[in-house]
Amino acid sequence: MPARGSHISRRSATAALAALALTLVAPHTAVAAEPGDPRPAWGVVTPQPRQVTLPMEDYGDLVVDGTHGKLFLSDPAGGAIVVTDFRGTVLQRITGLPGAAKLALAPDSATLYTALPGADTIAAVSTTTHAVTARYTTGEGTGPSSVVVSGKRLWFGYGDLGAGNIGSVDLTTAQPTVRLGQSVSNRWYSAPSLYVSPADPGIVVAGQETGSPTPIAVYDVRTGTAREKAYRWNPGGYTGTLSDLAFSPDGRNIVLASGSPYHHQVLRTADLADAGQYPASAYPNSVAVARTGAVAAGVNSSHGSDVFMYKPGTRVSHGVFEFASGDSSPLLLPGGLGWAPESRRLFAVTQESYDGAPVVLRVLTSPGRAASDLALYIPSWGEPGVLEFSGSLRSDLPIAPGTEIRISRRDPGATEPTALPSVKVDEEGDFGFTDRPVGEGLAVYTATFGGDTLHLPSVSSTEVQLG
Structure with a gap:
């Protein structure tokens, strides 16, 4: 209990400043013109929307078509694919695609493929006319949920719970040939999600989205047969709920985004050995790697940073995107990130958690600083007349040991505060100090973090009744 009959109360408010224009394309920033973009050259810029509500009931996948300057987004519940330009303007909604799930773009960008589990089919869509040009039946009850393109073959993950596997469609024959059961028996509890290497389309990686742990496998598919090169049942100790x-x-x-562990794992493609991590935050659910090597690591967060940005070759985030604003707390959707070809614009698909919330496309350009949470706790009396304070500084991005916290005290009846010696945080972001106040009445102690290149400033205050 405090000595001297004093009453101590805490009034703490984190005064984190809002990140500036995280999702707004600056109307006076020059960006190179791209296909589908009316801007003819550098220095001529058309203002772009901050965010666009899409005509979608649900979200499944996103593909960026750099050749034509388009985005393709699948809507499983609506059985459709929504096409937009890079500004988010809706160009068309392609319907008649039951359960449209994962998408895959052909190397020449002429055709988009989508798995249709609701029709046991893979559909081909023209990226110019948006017409469905072909449908390939994969077999009754197969329910293909993902598809990738390797050469003249399509590879797809299919199967019910307890019977997942990998199949292929050979497009080189006059009548496309479907071949099922290309994976080792009992490898997959459900239909695996497939990903093809842009650098080597003969390499396909499969991962289990449902359940934990998450198995991962690497296949060489150059010959038309899926030859398993590497398999890891539980990478990272306990990898679960693979999203991207x-x-x-x-x-x-390869970079994984899975519900656990609470970072984006990096594995070697050749043997799936650990190769590092991107230390984002809890519940990773999206990842996109630009042509330059820049990494956008997304998480499912309703109260913190949503996307952590990493420059090529680095593993320390240089900035974040935060979608929450006021009472709005949009969530980044699984697999909801994609880079524009010039690697300066990032597309993000978000949705709030309430029923019927719209699917929103965001065009992101300039990552901001992460919010900081400074807390100055209720002090206690140590030796007679001495108050002992403790506090902490937390953020989604690491706080460097030695970061300075300014301390002030406004004495009872005073109109201006008195500066006290500054303190520094330790490796955990904690700090402490003591003070010997005088007088009677209400004293207010304030801790202030001024912010830095990675973090927004924040303030916390505590009231102490003296006497």
Whole structure:
């Protein structure tokens, strides 16, 4: 109990400043023109929307078509694919695609493929006319849920719970040939999700989305037969609920986004050995790697940073995107990130958690600083007349030991505060100090973090009744 009959109360408010224009394309920033973009050259810029509500009931996958300057987004519940330009303007909604799930773009960008589990079919869609040009039946009850393109073959993950497997469609024959059961028996509890290496389309990686742990396998598919090169049942100790996977530009590594562990794992493609991590935050659910090697690591967060950005070759985030604003707390959807070809614009698909919330496309350009949470706790009396304070500084991005916290005290009846010696946080972001106040009445102690290149400033205060 406090000595001297004093009453101590805490009034703490984190005064984290809002990140500036995280999702707004600056109307005076020059960006190179791209296909589908009316801007003719550098220096001529058309203002772009901050975010666009899409005509979708649900979200399944996102594909960026750099050749035509388009985005393709699947809507499983609506049985459709929504097509937009890079500004988010809706160009068309392609219907008649039951359960449209994962998408795959042909190497020449002429055709988009979508798995249709609701029709036991893979559909081919023209990326210019948006017409369905072909449908390939995969077999009754197969329910294909993912598809990738390797040469003149399509590879797809299919199967009910307890009977997942991998199949292929050979497009080189006059009548496309379907071949099922290309994976080792009992490898997959449900239909695996497939990912193809842009650097080496003969390499396909499969991962289990449902259940934990998450098995991962690497296949060489050059010959038309899926030859397993590497398999790991539980990478990272306990990898669960795989949501997304991306290759490094050279194809040597893969980056996982799974519900656990609480970072984005990096594995070697050749043997699935550990190759590092991107330390984002809890519940990773999306990842996108730009042609330059820049990494966007997304998480399922309703109260913190949503996307952590990493420059090529680095594993320390240089900035974040935060979608929450006021009472709005949009969530990044699984697999909801994609880079524009010039690697300066990132597309993100979000949705709030309430029933019937719209699916929203965001065009992101300039990552901001992470919010910081400074807390100055209720003090206690140590030796007679001495108050002992403790506090902490937390953020989604690491706080460097030695970061300075300014301390002030406003004495009872005073209108201006008195500066006290500053303190520094330790390796955990904690700090402490003591003070010997005088007088009677209400004293207010304030701790202030001024912010830095990675973090927004924040303030916390505590009131102490003296006397």
